[in-house]
Amino acid sequence: MPCADDTQRIAAEARRALDICNACQFCDGYCAVFPALKSRRLVSAQDLTFLSNLCHNCRSCYHACQYAPPHAFDLNLPKSLSLVRQQSYRDHVWPPLLRGRLPHVGWPAVAVMASIVLSAVALVVVPALLLVPPEMLFGRQSGPGAFYRLVPWRVIAGVAGVVMLWSLLAIGFSVASFWRGMGPAPAGAPRLPALRDALSDAATLRNLGGGGVGCNDRDEGFSQARRRFHHALFYGVTLCFASTCVATVYDHLLGWPAPYPLTSLPVLFGSLGGVGMVIGTAGLASLKLHADPAPVAASLTGADCSLLALLFLVAVSGLGLLALRETAAMGPLLLVHLGLVLGWFATLPYSKSLHAPFRFAALLRAAMERRGRG
Template sequence: MQSLDALAREAVALANGEVVPATDSAAATTEAARQMQICNACRYCETFCAVFPAMTRRLDFNAGDIHYLANLCHNCGACLHACQYAPPHEFAVNVPRAMAQVRQQTYTDHAWPQALGALYRHNGVTLALAGAGGLALFLVLVLALRGTLLHEPLAGNFYAVFPHNLLVALFGAAFGWAVLALGIGASRFWRGRTPGAVTGASAAEAAHNALALTYLDGGHHEGCNESDDRYTLARRRFHHLTFYGFLLCFASTGVATLYHYAGHPAPYPVTSLPVLLGTLGGLGLLAGPAGLLWLNLRRHPLHGDPAQRPMDRAFIVLLFATSLTGLALLAGRDTGAMALLLAVHLGCVLALFLTLPYGKFAHAVYRCAALLQWAIERRQPNRLQLGAD
């Protein structure tokens, strides 16, 4: 249990730019279980989000239950602001923080390869920018050694700078690695869970809740809580801009790939579907991460786990850098600096792909799995209520 003095010391440390140490994994699980026992007795927040009705189906909370509930939590802050047992009460109930600390342990425990799970604790903005900058510099040096860094305008023909097959091999391998690592992690998380059979209805509900960010409304449809108790939908909207911007960029790449193998290679005009999708996605990935970073920098330290802010910000900054360099490349693709802009953009994209399985992006995978479990579980009879009847 954390005292008010301890929480205040953390807030002062964060304000001074100091690093707050991570919580021990076993202690984080135990603390979250303690808080769930208190919440299960109170149940004031039962209608707020999926965490609390899922909680009421249990009397005891083992590690698997806690990790499941932690990944259902969207850290909206509503339960913290409504709780009569929140700090400075001696019970010190802070569900958003307890769940955030357990979520990081989920990522670490199920990471593949296991040894790379430690990266979740050391993934910060400096490392992210150094990785992107290092990869971009390497590509710039390759072009400089070839004498093609500055060139005559190539009418947006990226493949005149880096061959198509080289890019497919390089980025296909990086993205494939991310999908494989996250897929194995998700399967490890799901293993041993028997909430029932996956049905079309449960899958559709989980997909809707994930795509609509249903549980970022705080249970009252007014959004997340600010530190002064005010509600805001800004976090939900910036998440949507980020998520759908990412999907649009992915769709742009997919459509361009289909065009290429259908006999219509790049470059494509600015009015073409790949360029339009990429531009819209890039704008979303510019506005969304910028807004999320703004919210992250001003969020109260009681909301979530302050020790994970560097990991959160690293992912946000990489998304922003990827979008910014992509839009710069679009603007300068008909100039003699296209090769330079392309190298910088590809360095950012490659850094993003390589860090996807070991950074904040992992929360999307585990949260979808938890939402699917809840969609299945809520269709099953509640044995505790049946026993009471």
């Protein structure tokens, strides 16, 4: 974990880089960071919190910068803002007792995430091994309610519901703290139009467009790959959530227990969502591992890739469960999949997942500023 001197050094370097960018203004059209920066003569600590999370780390500004290394200014804005952004996750995590204590970088962050996920898998697998007869757990189950013969619905919904509610509560308090950390909201800005703008920016990932030509995902060449892989992951998760919602309606309102036919809406949504998650996570991991290392904060790669690995395993285990649900492998696959999903829910407020709500809050603040100026 960074000490106070490291925190001050990271903030000072980011502020120095932003001051140079504000004087230059060559990159104004790349993303929302530079128009927001232009309205600030001095960059405060609150501004650093805001601007670092508004940055989508597309790295276009680095490859376009005339002051990047080997220039004497040694300007590396994406790396500087990445380090500040990572500190903002630590500074606004909830409950406050964890602030400054929970690692978000390097192998300690990977170890914490792995321990939470493995504990969640054990919480599902161990009781099942003790309580479910082996002939049922490792036997072939089929027909309506097959899943719930191994793990009752009330157990699945109860445990997952408690963990998810805790995570949503923790994320809500973290975002509220982060919102305050960006400073007072612009006075007189129309809220609903700004919210519409922020939702559009988030859904389209406009700030990963590099001003329209794409970002520098791997090198100086422009590409839309990172944007597309993000879309695949985001909309894959959305489809999986839709699958769960439709399955809940089928079960509780219509009396149709899972598993469902291959042509049913829950299976179609879940299958498409799982494939999207696999494509998105694999693509983003490949880009991270093969990208130009210069504008990247190497200490963040482990935490980023561990989240991608977890999401990949959640998707693959779900697709495997769908493909083998009529075989004796269904029981073990169901337990592993439920454990991975539970681990994902548990790590939401304490992993790189926190970047999504923080970034949306920054997009909303930027939209409010634009609307207020207009």
